[in-house]
Amino acid sequence: MKERHKILIVTPRSPFQGRGADEQDRLSGIEWFLDNGFEVKVITKTFPSDEKFLEDARKRLGIEIISIPYKFTKNKNLFNILKRLINPLYWDGAAFEYFDKEIQDQLKNVIRDFKPSIVWFDYTYLWPLYKICEKNSIPIITRSINFEPTHFLDEDGRTPLNYIRVIPKFISEYKALNNSDYFFSITPNEGEIYKKLGKTPVVNLPLRSLPRRIIKRDVQKHEGVKIGFMPSTYSVHHNSDALKFIAKEVLPSIPNELRKKTTIHITGNKLPDSLKESLPEEVKYEGFVPSAIDFWQRMDIALAPSLFGAGMQQKIFEPITLGVPTITSKRGLVGYPFICGQNVICAESGDAVAKAITELSDDFLKRENISKSA
Numbered sequence: 001m002k003e004r005h006k007i008l009i010v011t012p013r014s015p016f017q018g019r020g021a022d023e024q025d026r027l028s029g030i031e032w033f034l035d036n037g038f039e040v041k042v043i044t045k046t047f048p049s050d051e052k053f054l055e056d057a058r059k060r061l062g063i064e065i066i067s068i069p070y071k072f073t074k075n076k077n078l079f080n081i082l083k084r085l086i087n088p089l090y091w092d093g094a095a096f097e098y099f100d101k102e103i104q105d106q107l108k109n110v111i112r113d114f115k116p117s118i119v120w121f122d123y124t125y126l127w128p129l130y131k132i133c134e135k136n137s138i139p140i141i142t143r144s145i146n147f148e149p150t151h152f153l154d155e156d157g158r159t160p161l162n163y164i165r166v167i168p169k170f171i172s173e174y175k176a177l178n179n180s181d182y183f184f185s186i187t188p189n190e191g192e193i194y195k196k197l198g199k200t201p202v203v204n205l206p207l208r209s210l211p212r213r214i215i216k217r218d219v220q221k222h223e224g225v226k227i228g229f230m231p232s233t234y235s236v237h238h239n240s241d242a243l244k245f246i247a248k249e250v251l252p253s254i255p256n257e258l259r260k261k262t263t264i265h266i267t268g269n270k271l272p273d274s275l276k277e278s279l280p281e282e283v284k285y286e287g288f289v290p291s292a293i294d295f296w297q298r299m300d301i302a303l304a305p306s307l308f309g310a311g312m313q314q315k316i317f318e319p320i321t322l323g324v325p326t327i328t329s330k331r332g333l334v335g336y337p338f339i340c341g342q343n344v345i346c347a348e349s350g351d352a353v354a355k356a357i358t359e360l361s362d363d364f365l366k367r368e369n370i371s372k373s374a
Contacts, residue, residue, distance in 0.1 A: 020232035021314030028208035091168035094125035124176035188335030217323030228299035238309030249350025306332025
C-alpha cells in the first residue's frame with residue numbers, strides 16, 4: 001500500500017465554525033487535502049467558544065486537531081506591552097501571538113512525532129514559527145489572506161502615523177514570503193506584489209470554498225427584484241462604507257416605479273445599531289444566514305461595491321460562482337479575467353449602479369446571459 005503524504009496545517013483561529021470567507025477558505029483547504037489522500041494534522045489557536053466546533057470537526061473529519069489558547073491577544077499586560085516595544089520583531093501584534101512558547105513547543109513535538117512532508121501555514125503573520133521547520137529541513141508553504149500593508153492603509157487611512165505603523169506588517173510579509181518554499185496569494189493583483197518582494201515562487205490560489213458551489217442556475221422571471229449584498233461583518237470599514245453607498249447613493253438613484261418593487265437583502269454580523277436604524281425601508285437586514293447558497297437562490301441580482309480595501313472578496317465571487325448576475329466595481333475583480341458586461345456588470349458611481357440595476361430588472365434575457373456566462 002502506497003504511503004500517504006503527511007501535511008501539517010498550522011492555522012490561526014479555528015476555522016471549523018465555517019462562518020466567513022476566511023474560515024470557509026481554510027476549512028475547504030483542509031478538506032481538499034483529505035479528499036486527495038493526504039494524512040492531515042492541524043494546529044490552531046482558539047478561544048473557549050471554539051471548542052465545541054473542534055470536537056465536531058474531529059469526529060467528522062477523523063483527524064487530530066491540536067488547539068492552543070490565545071494568550072497575548074487577550075492578555076495585554078504591562079510586561080507584554082514593554083516586551084513588544086523593546087523588540088521591533090514583536091511590533092506586528094498578529095505575529096507576536098506566534099512567539100508564544102506553548103505553540104512553538106507544540107510545533108516542535110508534532111514535527112518530531114508526525115514527521116510531516118510539508119508544513120502549510122495559513123497567513124503570513126505566522127512567520128515566527130518558520131524557523132522550527134527550517135531547523136528540521138521541512139518545506140514551508142504559505143497561504144496569504146491579503147497583502148496586509150495595503151489592507152491596513154486602506155482600512156485605517158493613509159496618515160503619517162499609519163505609514164509608521166504599517167512597517168512591522170511589511171516586515172511580516174517580507175519574512176513570510178522569503179522564508180517560504182512556495183507561496184500562494186489570494187488574488188492575481190496581490191500575487192504581482194509578492195513577486196516583486198522576493199524570489200520565492202508565487203502562484204495565485206482563489207478561494208478554495210468556491211469550486212464546490214459552481215451550480216447551474218435557473219433565472220426566474222417574476223414581479224419585483226430582489227438584490228443581495230452579503231459581506232461577512234460590518235466591523236470592516238469597507239463593508240460598512242459599501243452599505244452606506246448602497247443606501248445613500250444607489251437607492252435614491254433608482255427610478256421610483258422600480259424602487260417600489262425593489263428590496264435589498266443584506267446579511268453579515270456586527271451591523272451597528274446607528275447604521276441599521278438609518279437604512280431605508282427597502283433594505284432588509286437578515287443578519288447571519290447559515291446557507292449562502294439558499295440565500296443567493298432567493299436573489300435576482302448580487303450587489304457588491306468594492307470602494308477600497310483588499311482581501312478575499314467572497315461577496316463578489318461567490319454569487320458569480322452561483323450564477324447570480326453581479327454588479328461590482330472594476331477594482332473588485334482584483335486581476336481575475338472577468339469581462340465587464342459579459343460575465344459581470346461593472347459600475348462605479350451610485351448613478352451607474354442604479355442604471356445597471358434598472359437594465360437587469362428590465363432585460364430578463366441579459367440577466368440570464370450574464371448568469372450563464374459567469
